[in-house]
Amino acid sequence: xxxxxxxxxxxxxxxxxxxxxxxxxxxxxxxxxxxxxxxxxxxxxxxxxxxxxxxxxxxxxxxxxxxxxxxxxxxxxxxxxxxxxxxxxxxxxxxxxxxxxxxxxxxxxxxxxxxxxxxxxxxxxxxxxxxxxxxxxxxxxxxxxxxxxxxxxxxxxxxxxxxxxxxxxxxxxxxxxxxxxxxxxxxxxxxxxxxxxxxxxxxxxxxxxxxxxxxxxxxxxxxxxxxxxxxxxxxxxxxxxxxxxxxxxxxxxxxxxxxxxxxxxxxxxxxxxxxxxxxxxxxxxxxxxxxxxxxxxxxxxxxxxxxxxxx
Amino acid sequence: xxxxxxxxxxxxxxxxxxxxxxxxxxxxxxxxxxxxxxxxxxxxxxxxxxxxxxxxxxxxxxxxxxxxxxxxxxxxxxxxxxxxxxxxxxxxxxxxxxxxxxxxxxxxxxxxxxxxxxxxxxxxxxxxxxxxxxxxxxxxxxxxxxxxxxxxxxxxxxxxxxxxxxxxxxxxxxxxxxxxxxxxxxxxxxxxxxxxxxxxxxxxxxxxxxxxxxxxxxxxxxxxxxxxxxxxxxxxxxxxxxxxxxxxxxxxxxxxxxxxxxxxxxxxxxxxxxxxxxxxxxxxxxxxxxxxxxxxxxxxxxxxxxxxxxxxxxxxxxxxxxxxxxxxxxxxxxxxxxxxxxxxxxxxxxxxxxxxxxxxxxxxxxxxxxxxxxxxxxxxxxxxxxxxxxxxxxxxxxxxxxxxxxxxxxxxxxxxxxxxxxxxxxxxxxxxxxxxxxxxxxxxxxxx
Numbered sequence: 001x002x003x004x005x006x007x008x009x010x011x012x013x014x015x016x017x018x019x020x021x022x023x024x025x026x027x028x029x030x031x032x033x034x035x036x037x038x039x040x041x042x043x044x045x046x047x048x049x050x051x052x053x054x055x056x057x058x059x060x061x062x063x064x065x066x067x068x069x070x071x072x073x074x075x076x077x078x079x080x081x082x083x084x085x086x087x088x089x090x091x092x093x094x095x096x097x098x099x100x101x102x103x104x105x106x107x108x109x110x111x112x113x114x115x116x117x118x119x120x121x122x123x124x125x126x127x128x129x130x131x132x133x134x135x136x137x138x139x140x141x142x143x144x145x146x147x148x149x150x151x152x153x154x155x156x157x158x159x160x161x162x163x164x165x166x167x168x169x170x171x172x173x174x175x176x177x178x179x180x181x182x183x184x185x186x187x188x189x190x191x192x193x194x195x196x197x198x199x200x201x202x203x204x205x206x207x208x209x210x211x212x213x214x215x216x217x218x219x220x221x222x223x224x225x226x227x228x229x230x231x232x233x234x235x236x237x238x239x240x241x242x243x244x245x246x247x248x249x250x251x252x253x254x255x256x257x258x259x260x261x262x263x264x265x266x267x268x269x270x271x272x273x274x275x276x277x278x279x280x281x282x283x284x285x286x287x288x289x290x291x292x293x294x295x296x297x298x299x300x301x302x303x304x305x306x307x308x309x310x311x
Numbered sequence: 312x313x314x315x316x317x318x319x320x321x322x323x324x325x326x327x328x329x330x331x332x333x334x335x336x337x338x339x340x341x342x343x344x345x346x347x348x349x350x351x352x353x354x355x356x357x358x359x360x361x362x363x364x365x366x367x368x369x370x371x372x373x374x375x376x377x378x379x380x381x382x383x384x385x386x387x388x389x390x391x392x393x394x395x396x397x398x399x400x401x402x403x404x405x406x407x408x409x410x411x412x413x414x415x416x417x418x419x420x421x422x423x424x425x426x427x428x429x430x431x432x433x434x435x436x437x438x439x440x441x442x443x444x445x446x447x448x449x450x451x452x453x454x455x456x457x458x459x460x461x462x463x464x465x466x467x468x469x470x471x472x473x474x475x476x477x478x479x480x481x482x483x484x485x486x487x488x489x490x491x492x493x494x495x496x497x498x499x500x501x502x503x504x505x506x507x508x509x510x511x512x513x514x515x516x517x518x519x520x521x522x523x524x525x526x527x528x529x530x531x532x533x534x535x536x537x538x539x540x541x542x543x544x545x546x547x548x549x550x551x552x553x554x555x556x557x558x559x560x561x562x563x564x565x566x567x568x569x570x571x572x573x574x575x576x577x578x579x580x581x582x583x584x585x586x587x588x589x590x591x592x593x594x595x596x597x598x599x600x601x602x603x604x605x606x607x608x609x610x611x612x613x614x615x616x617x618x619x620x621x622x623x624x625x626x627x628x629x630x631x632x633x634x635x636x637x638x639x640x641x642x643x644x645x646x647x648x649x650x651x652x653x654x655x656x657x658x659x660x661x662x663x664x665x666x667x668x669x670x671x672x673x674x675x676x677x678x679x680x681x682x683x684x685x686x687x688x689x690x691x692x693x694x695x696x697x698x699x700x701x702x703x704x705x706x707x708x709x710x711x712x713x714x715x716x717x718x719x720x721x722x723x724x725x726x727x728x729x730x731x732x733x734x735x736x737x738x739x740x741x742x743x744x745x746x747x748x749x750x751x752x753x754x755x756x757x758x759x
Contacts, residue, residue: 001569001570001571002524003523003524003527003563003569003571003572004567005523005559006559006562006563006566006567006569008562035551035554035555036554036555036558037551037555038555038559059670101750101753213617213620213621213624214432214620214623214624214662215659215662215663215666216659216663217621217624218394218624218625218627218629219659221394221599221624221625222393222394222395222629225393225394225395226393226395229393253666253670254662254666255665255666255669256616256617256620266430266612267612267613267616268611268612268613268614268615268616269611269612269613270613272587272588272611272613272614273613273614273616273617275588276588276591276592276613276614276617277617279588279591279592279595280591280592280595280617280618280621283592283595283596283599284595284599284621284624284625287554287596287599287600288599299588303588303589303592304592306589307550307589307592307593307596310549310550310551311550311551311554
């Protein structure tokens with residue numbers, strides 16, 4: 001029996017999304033499983049974003065504060081450093097200072113930060129709240145307006161607040177990250193709710209709830225693979241949105257990325273360990289169908305960029 | 312699997328003797344069709360039936376064993392392409408490459424790295440499983456001398472890398488009892504390498520970088536020469552080629568039943584790559600996508616833990632949650648007056664709670680209850696995490712001797728249990744903690 005290249009037949013494809021204004025970035029649009037260019041149009045561009053915050057986070061690991069220390073607390077400078085020095089394709093601004101337990105900054109204060117960051121950068125911006133569904137809805141109403149017509153990505157819309165997010169994303173021309181709880185059905189459900197409320201499904205980006213190695217990675221990985229398979233094989237329009245992996249935040253709070261060699265003899269040097277933890281989590285999610293990655297460490301960004309270039 | 316249960320049934324004795332532990336031959340046939348049992352569980356099947364059924368019931372990716380004694384590495388025997396369908400069976404073996412032209416001292420040092428590579432995670436012992444000895448000296452005597460030395464210094468399974476049959480033979484004479492993997496049979500040397508694999512009863516790698524068709528042709532020649540325990544190397548060295556070749560090999564085997572590529576595959580993510588970060592990330596591609604053996608040029612500790620963890624994550628059973636042992640765990644250096652929290656033994660729950668308690672910087676006691684691997688809310692709903700169980704656990708762990716206060720913090724989601732626990736544990740006060748682990752640092756700090 002002679003060998004024939006085992007190609008799959010796919011019925012659907014992933015939506016292509018274009019973001020930004022001054023410097024546009026395109027992602028998605030693939031028609032086959034991740035990076036399998038032998039069988040068709042595969043993922044070619046994976047934008048890599050670096051995360052910044054509206055306030056000095058206070059609890060970031062030394063591996064990160066050694067790099068960002070001088071600009072932490074100055075979001076515009078921080079964003080510029082990530083864009084100019086570390087060549088981030090996008091900046092992801094997380095408004096952690098708006099959380100009621102973490103400073104409770106007002107929507108107007110957040111709006112000023114968004115304005116400053118937008119005027120400091122040319123690459124597209126991702127704006128996330130503090131993962132407090134009520135407060136996020138109040139904050140996004142204002143900051144989405146501040147960022148009107150910049151083609152930014154806003155999030156994260158969840159089941160409890162998606163209506164507000166959908167309304168402002170439509171009104172001010174933003175793309176929307178829809179976050180659900182680590183379950184393919186919940187993810188699909190949220191996309192259905194969003195489109196039924198009149199939001200254009202082509203402007204949705206799925207967040208299947210990111211995790212990291214040793215902390216639930218296998219669940220996220222399999223949910224993402226299943227979402228990709230149902231988009232491509234079953235041509236399910238409610239699963240054909242590009243997917244985002246928000247791995248920096250979940251990685252850099254775990255012990256394995258932070259504990260020094262003195263604290264954990266046998267684990268090796270802390271900095272490369274943290275970078276690799278973040279890189280491998282990002283890589284795994286790219287293997288499972290991710291299109292866009294949010295990272296914290298610039299070396300993780302460089303490593304993933306180099307790897308993607310090899311595909 | 313080509314046959315249905317009914318088709319398999321035809322070849323069974325149809326006596327319903329029950330020796331296979333199933334009530335009827337038909338029941339056994341159905342299990343066989345679902346690949347849930349092995350044919351050898353039936354002692355009465357005829358030789359002819361065995362031949363036919365073994366042929367069709369052989370896994371699409373052959374099970375190949377490398378090594379001897381308690382360090383046998385099993386590879387292959389995979390039946391699905393995606394881990395959500397069914398558990399991936401055999402995690403890829405990690406190997407460290409050692410060149411024979413290093414000094415004896417450097418070689419000893421590298422062998423020690425392998426011997427000291429064991430780490431524990433969620434009750435599993437994780438380690439570098441093999442040593443891949445590379446013929447860089449070009450000297451058969453040196454290669455076999457180093458092979459003997461390495462075999463003496465480590466019980467890890469061995470891969471012998473040389474394209475020269477006479478060099479391979481010299482090393483096999485020293486190490487055959489260890490059942491090393493021969494690397495490799497090529498278009499030029501396959502008949503001699505196949506003869507060596509047969510003579511010494513070892514598995515054999517088949518190498519061709521001329522495309523998968525050429526690789527499968529070479530496999531056919533080697534199997535025709537009588538060697539069946541094979542490992543494949545398509546020569547892919549970049550990330551893209553690795554992913555593409557490994558996917559095609561595994562897909563051809565599983566979806567097309569293409570026997571000539573139905574073997575485990577070996578990769579070398581560090582070849583041509585000097586950056587250890589890139590090597591580790593490429594190894595990660597192999598772990599996620601179908602590599603069975605991964606030969607590394609360096610095994611730095613900081614790379615091992617993430618690679619082990621990724622391997623463990625990808626190869627866990629999607630139907631069976633990972634569990635940690637029921638116990639009283641220390642977080643930091645807790646004292647007799649440090650807070651005491653309880654949670655369930657689903658590994659994800661445990662790690663997330665543990666991580667947040669660590670983030671709080673408040674030394675604490677973490678009591679983990681056996682909930683059969685269920686998370687807090689699910690365990691409560693299934694009655695695996697209830698007041699009598701919690702009370703029994705508190706008594707069993709002799710907590711009243713270790714801790715002088717009598718306050719137990721329970722997860723916010725099971726606040727309904729507080730009254731009942733206080734009834735079961737006289738003298739104790741139940742405190743209701745936050746619902747989400749992320750709020751634990753604030754909760755613990757406010758309490759302190």
